[in-house]
Amino acid sequence: MDRFPRFFHLSLSLALLVLSAASVATQGAPQGAVFYVAVDGDDFTGDGSIANPWSTITHALNNVPDGSTILARPGVYDGRVQLRGAFPLGVNVRSEIPYLAVLQNDDRVITAYTEPGGVNGITVEGFEIRHSGPGAEPLVIHIDGGGNGSVNNITLRNNVMHDSYNNDILKINNGAFDVLVEGNIFYNQSGSDEHIDVNSVENVVVQDNLFFNDFAGSGRVNGNDTSSFIVIKDSNGPDDVFTGSAFITVRRNVFLNWQGSTGSNFVLVGEDGQDFVEGRAILVENNLMLGNAGNVMRAAFGVKSGESISFRHNTVVGDLPALAFAMRLNVENPAVTNQNIAFYNNVWSDPTGTMGAEDPTRPNDFSDTPPGETGSFAIENNLYWNGGASIPQDPGELVNYDDDPARVIADPLLPGQSGLALPRWDGSAQQFADGSTTIRQAFERLVALYGTPPSTSPLVDAAAEAEAPVEDILGNLRFAPDLGAVELEPFEPDNFLYLPLAQRQ
Numbered sequence: 001m002d003r004f005p006r007f008f009h010l011s012l013s014l015a016l017l018v019l020s021a022a023s024v025a026t027q028g029a030p031q032g033a034v035f036y037v038a039v040d041g042d043d044f045t046g047d048g049s050i051a052n053p054w055s056t057i058t059h060a061l062n063n064v065p066d067g068s069t070i071l072a073r074p075g076v077y078d079g080r081v082q083l084r085g086a087f088p089l090g091v092n093v094r095s096e097i098p099y100l101a102v103l104q105n106d107d108r109v110i111t112a113y114t115e116p117g118g119v120n121g122i123t124v125e126g127f128e129i130r131h132s133g134p135g136a137e138p139l140v141i142h143i144d145g146g147g148n149g150s151v152n153n154i155t156l157r158n159n160v161m162h163d164s165y166n167n168d169i170l171k172i173n174n175g176a177f178d179v180l181v182e183g184n185i186f187y188n189q190s191g192s193d194e195h196i197d198v199n200s201v202e203n204v205v206v207q208d209n210l211f212f213n214d215f216a217g218s219g220r221v222n223g224n225d226t227s228s229f230i231v232i233k234d235s236n237g238p239d240d241v242f243t244g245s246a247f248i249t250v251r252r253n254v255f256l257n258w259q260g261s262t263g264s265n266f267v268l269v270g271e272d273g274q275d276f277v278e279g280r281a282i283l284v285e286n287n288l289m290l291g292n293a294g295n296v297m298r299a300a301f302g303v304k305s306g307e308s309i310s311f312r313h314n315t316v317v318g319d320l321p322a323l324a325f326a327m328r329l330n331v332e333n334p335a336v337t338n339q340n341i342a343f344y345n346n347v348w349s350d351p352t353g354t355m356g357a358e359d360p361t362r363p364n365d366f367s368d369t370p371p372g373e374t375g376s377f378a379i380e381n382n383l384y385w386n387g388g389a390s391i392p393q394d395p396g397e398l399v400n401y402d403d404d405p406a407r408v409i410a411d412p413l414l415p416g417q418s419g420l421a422l423p424r425w426d427g428s429a430q431q432f433a434d435g436s437t438t439i440r441q442a443f444e445r446l447v448a449l450y451g452t453p454p455s456t457s458p459l460v461d462a463a464a465e466a467e468a469p470v471e472d473i474l475g476n477l478r479f480a481p482d483l484g485a486v487e488l489e490p491f492e493p494d495n496f497l498y499l500p501l502a503q504r505q
Helices: 006-020 057-063 439-450 493-498
Strands: 034-037 069-072 075-078 086-095 101-105 110-112 119-125 128-131 141-144 151-157 160-162 170-173 177-182 185-187 196-199 202-207 210-212 230-233 245-251 265-269 279-285 288-291 299-303 306-312 315-318 327-329 339-344 347-349 377-380 383-385
Touching (some): 057 086, 110 119, 170 177, 196 245
Parallel strands (some): 177 202, 288 315, 306 339, 347 383
16 A cells, blocks of 8 residues: 655654643643733622622633633632633633633633634633533534534643543534534543544644543443543535544544443544545644543544554553454445555564454454455554464455554563553542642653553664654654654653754654
8 A cells, every 4th residue: 555655754753842832731820911810809890800700611712812821710600601602812711820720611611603703713622621521512612613523623632621521522514613622521422422622623633642431430330331542533524614623633632441342442443334525634743542441432533434543653452352453444325445554563462472362253353344345555564562472363354464564562561551550530638549749740650650661672762764753752752763652761852963864854
């Protein structure tokens, strides 16, 4: 198959690195004029000052000038927050103290819906966002492009988003574009739905987030029925400005503690069996996928309707009970076949020797890839480890590990996952359950404890440079790149000019 053009990968990675380098899960000083909302404020008599705050974010957005910061003082805000207004310079809506301003509702908590002047240039940062409890109406956060792309340039950063009691936690759909979701924690969606539904949109970046489920921790029953953590698809076809979701990047995230259905994935492209390709030009890179839970999933990564998809420099490690350990490539509509699906520089490691052995009627299984349902693929320069047992191989599958001409079969020496503490938020203690006080701290802790190899690992310096992004899961520059999500000895930015020419293009 034809690979993605190298200049496309490198240019995209460089652009994203510049975009996010200064903003990963941190809150700097407020920018522009500063206005306040508080639970004891008043939209009628308030003026937005610290002494006389407003009571709702929606009212604040209707009244602040472009370039402002809206600070929400600590407390629980009940009801819907409507993101409104077009702000070319941008408006930052921020919890004054991270995670201590709580947004909750028994319906949608935050909405961004089309208006005559458009809705754009809004950042929501530092909140705890949740349904108020059982019986809620669908969705926690809904960004809807109105079918015409009038909702765009929305950022969700450094928020704790959890416990939808009906449907997705975050839905981005219907022609929205230019949406950035970074540095957040997601846990506990509801039913056959997702943490994030990326649906008929373009230019969406999901980066530096933590995804897991912990239903018992929220006093909920785990029904083992929830769907993929992230799905990228198109449910409404030509009814909006986009047919298929395109130019979607899922990078530098940590996925763990699967508690969903046996038919779902950490990340899935396509779902609805449409007669067109539901996802195209999709990059899934530098993610750490931990198989620490006992619940069986379908496969770490799935494609049911996709074209030009690159899955590279991801580390999938742990027992990961799954029907297939690495991937499932299939279609729901036989009129559409997957095309140009590429796997480069990944790590697939099951130290227990049970890679994909969770279906008692079948042997170990590396992939579920029915012939005829994927027209073109590449798999090259990945590491495979099954605890010293043989890597599953099935001549009835389209994709097998021995299709990789530069395969590495060796123990990556990655740490075990016993004792893993889930970083769920404890508002009363004002910290996460692993002892972290920020999302970024919890993120880096998981990467250090479970995704970082020793210097003696066969991952070190073993990646193919032509398919390597310029940075790793922590945003560190790669040089003589390592396999998987983590670059053990990152390159110093001051020496960027000494990078190989291929990585500087």
